[in-house]
Amino acid sequence: MKKTAIAWALVTLLTIASIPSLYAQNSDKAAALAANFASGANEISDYNTACYFALSGNKKLALIYLTKAVKDGFSQPKTMLEDTDLSTLHNEPEWSMLVKLVRENELKEATENNLFFNQPGFWESKSFKTPYRENISEDEKVAGLSKFWSEAKYNFVNFDLVPEINIDSLYFEYLPKVKNTQSTLEYYTVLTEMCAKLKDGHTNILAPDELRNDVYARPLVRTRLIEDKVLIIEADSALQKKGIKTGMEIVTVNGLPVKEYAAKFITPYQSASTLQERNTRRYDFALLAGSIKQPVYLKLADEKGKVSEHTISRVTPEERSSKxxxxxxxxxxxxxxxxxxxxxxxxxxxxSKVFASKYNEMAQSKAIILDVRNNGGGSTDLKILRYFLDTTTLVDKMYTRKYISTFRAWQLPQSTMRNDNIITPYKLHLNAKPLIILISPRTFSAAEDFVAAFKAAKVGTIIGEASGGSTGQPLVITLPGHLTARICTKRDQLPNGDEFVGKGIQPDITVSPTISDIRKGVDTQLEAALKELNKLK
Structure with a gap:
């Protein structure tokens, strides 16, 4: 039965994440399709099916399902016209009429479904977009806390992973704390600490641009926890000339033993879903982060145990990124x-563009290794996997919360909206090639979606360490003082229903870097992959 416009409008904001990953490759398209849930859901399923048949070369079935979608209310002509999945239908006699009907649907929806809470500015009100000041008002601080609490309560999808947390109790715990802050920087820090209690890598407080250099400045080194020791794994040339070498152990930071320093100043503010992600954040990404005005004092030990002291400066996030x-x-x-x-x-x-450009060379190679160990995500791109499939494959299940206020008034349970994601093979095939993918705790977000699909499709072997264990669609909200927050609204699962959020995707063959190999410049995991391929000869 077709849902009413009002019922679906209540969940419009939660549906962007429900578009299958095949179509989420185009963020504009995903957003446009999600908007259609305001007038009905059936047309989305039929539209996706039409795209599938169009890609498969069955124009007749594609037009049947596209017509059904239009009759059910599909109302995004721009999406339909720009959708390359449907390009083979453009010369069909029915196409121009379908475009005309979709445009009529769009006009009808704009007239009939112009609900107040869909208007621009309803959800992201200008009232909360107050400018940055060194110390915003107490009212602004309380308003920001209240907005984050409210949005998390109604949208956060992973409460079952933190059963010890009561979001209302957390709100009252932090209410006096935010009131007592003496600056916007301190306020940001307190909100970050509260947010970390939710233990989710896609739920964060982001500092305003005006505080970036006070919060996110870092030295030109990379650090990492290897065999329970924190090592320098990379340093820029200037620091190398000062004696800071790859493989040196960090003994102290600013006078404190490195793990004590991390426990006191870093860990409480890290939003992380798993132990491996938490270790990555506290010993790699955030360990040496802080104010650009304050240098970092390190004691380092070389492989012989000789200790040296170093004072190194932090640089802006932009400079560090460029170098x-x-x-x-x-x-x-x-x-x-x-x-x-x-x-x-x-x-x-x-x-995927590099992969496509190197396809002929890869087709002539004996095996292929994909490496996503340093991939922190972005927008899930599954195009590469389509080269290794020989049939349409279910690669992901997902769900998001569906809140209907009247159900709550009737004391009926709330529910979830679920969807299955499929991908289709390309005509160009590499599925006979031995394929290995390398992963690590730094494999995160969209990269985990990629690995989850890889695992589900059973196209190769996964080698390395468990992935970060956090993915999903974050809802971005603004807070007073030019702060921003993200709240995870989507939960992904493997096709068989197995969870990897809060756990990480486990490798088929577990291999961890060693201190000895780091110091020798040997890539432990890549070498393991090469040895595994040698076994297949």
């Missing part, structure tokens, strides 16, 4: 004719 960021994608042919592609970000589709 220390990994390339979005990096391809090379390894000895033994093995193709290696590191995809270090899904912020763009660079990885």
């Amino acid at each position: 220390m960021s990994y390339p979005a994608a990096e391809y090379k042919l390894l000895p033994g004719n093995i193709s290696y592609l590191a995809i270090n970000s899904f912020a763009t589709d660079t990885g």
Whole structure:
């Protein structure tokens, strides 16, 4: 039975994350499709089915389902016209009439479903967008806390992973704390501590631009927990000349033993879903973060145990990014004719573009290694996996909360909205090639979605360490003082229903870096992958 416009309007804000990953590759398209839930859900399923049949070459069935979607109220002509999945239908006689009907649906929806709470500014009111000041008012601080509490209570999808947390009790616990803060920086810090209690990597408080250099400045080094010791794993050339070398152990930070320093100044403010993610955040991403005005004092020990002292400066996030960021994608042919592609970000589709550009070379190689160990996410891009499939494959299940106020008034339970994500194969196939993917705790968010699909499709072997254990669609909200917050609204699962949020995706073969290999410049996990491929000869 078709849902009423009002009932679906209540959940419009929660539906963006429910668009299948096949279509979420285009964020504009996903958002537009999600908006259609305001007038009905059936047309979304039929629209997706039409796209599937169009991609499969069955124009007749594609037009049948697209017509059904339009009759059920599909109302996004821009999405339909720009959707490359449907490009093969453009020359069909029915196409122009369908476009006309969709435009009529759009006009009708704008007229009939112009509900007040869908108006611009209703959810993100200008009242909360107050400017940054060194110390915003107490009223603004309380308003910001209240908005975060309210949005989390109605939208956060992972409360079952933190059963010890009562969101209302947490609100009252932090109410006097935010009132007592003496600056916006201190207020941000207190909110960050509260947010960390939810233990979710996609639920965060973000500092205003005006405080970036007071919060996110870091030295030009990379650090990491290896075999229970915190090591320097990379330093820029200037610091290397000062004696800071790869493999040196961090003994103290600002006069405190490194783990004591992390426990006191770093861990309480890290929003993390798993132990491995928490270790990554506190010993890698955030360990040496702080004010650009304050240098960091380190005691380092070399492989012989000789201790040296160093004072190093922090640099702006922009400078560090320009000098220390990994390339979005990096391809090379390894000895033994093995193709290696590191995809270090899904912020763009660079990885899949590089893959496509190297397809012929990969097709001639003996095996392929994909490396997403340093991929912190972005927008899930599953195009690469489609080269390794020989049939349409279910790769992900997801759900989000569905809140209907009248159900609450009637004392009926709230529910969830669920969806299954499928991907279809490309005509170009590499599915006969041995395939390995390397993962780590830094494999996070959209990169975990990629690995989850890889695992579900059973296209290769996963080697490394458990992934971060956090993915989902964050809802971004503004807070007074130019602060921002994110709240996780979507929960992903493997196709069989197994959870990986709060756990991490487990590798088929567990391999961890060693201190000895770090100091020798050996990539422990890559070497393990090469040995595994040698077994297949």
